[in-house]
Amino acid sequence: MIRLWGRLSSINVRKVVLALQLLELPFERLEAGDAFGVVRTPGYLARNPNALVPLLDDDGYELWESNVIVRYLAARYGREDLYPHDLRARFDAERWMDWQQTTLNPAGRDAFVQLIRIAPAARNQALADTSVAATEPLWDLLESHLADRRFMAGDRLTVADLPVACEMHRWRGLPLAWRERPRLDAWYGHMLALPAAAGVLDLPLS
Template structure:
């Protein structure tokens, strides 16, 4: 049984749970992080000295860092399908996974924190506007990219779609107007219809 530590309000935990569900893995999830605490305890820090979620334990193998966990699970259980074996296709997928962490997430995080986790009277309108402008430009790029393909790296669902979709889910859920992106929205609707995304992309933000 795959053991996962982390709360479902975490975008990074969402990635791992969705991946495990796509792969049909038997999993046990333990609430951790945020209001659930646990991450500063000695037992948890023995699993992840960073005190962050998620962490998995796969038999005796412990792994942290969400996108690495997604890669590992897909490489182990879906090599050649969700995790491409062709090197160019694989690294195209990994490129988009890294882009989610290094470009899209840093742009979207300030707006998310201000609009969802900051009381209205304490919000910084300038910070929200700056974050929104950065994200809208990236969403426009994604929309253009998806105008030419069904999924992030072509005509089939791969490891690349999960992290990017979790980030888009968070952006779409923010309580504010956003520009329409028909190709991005078409792709997102397809992913929301996947059975394995239930309990991930249908959760409200928190």
């Protein structure tokens, strides 16, 4: 039995839920983090000393770090289409997963926090503006990247697309004007159309 600890308001939890649903794996999700607490209890800290979500338990094997969990699930359940056996194809996909985690997510974080998580009267607009200025060129980068491919790592869906789709969901949910980028918009439309996106990429931000 697969168990997943984490609240759906977390982008990192949404990545894992998207992967589980794409793989059509039955799982139980337990609320944890933020207002739900749990993450600082001794039992949880013994499993994840970072006191963060998500945490996955796959029949006794426990794992944290969202992108690692996504890769594990695709590898564990035999989806070579999602997690290629060919090393060059695999690490191309992993490269974009790491880029989401180390470049795209940090750039957009302050805009999300200021515009969604903080009350208007307490917002630091300068932080939000700096975040927007850092993030918009990254969407342009992806628009150019998709000039000769349908997905992040080539012409088929891989694990690379899941974290970036969750990031796009978060950015498109902000009260900001979105400049059309035809290739990126078409890619995201494909992600939204996946049955696995239900309950993940259609959620309001909180």
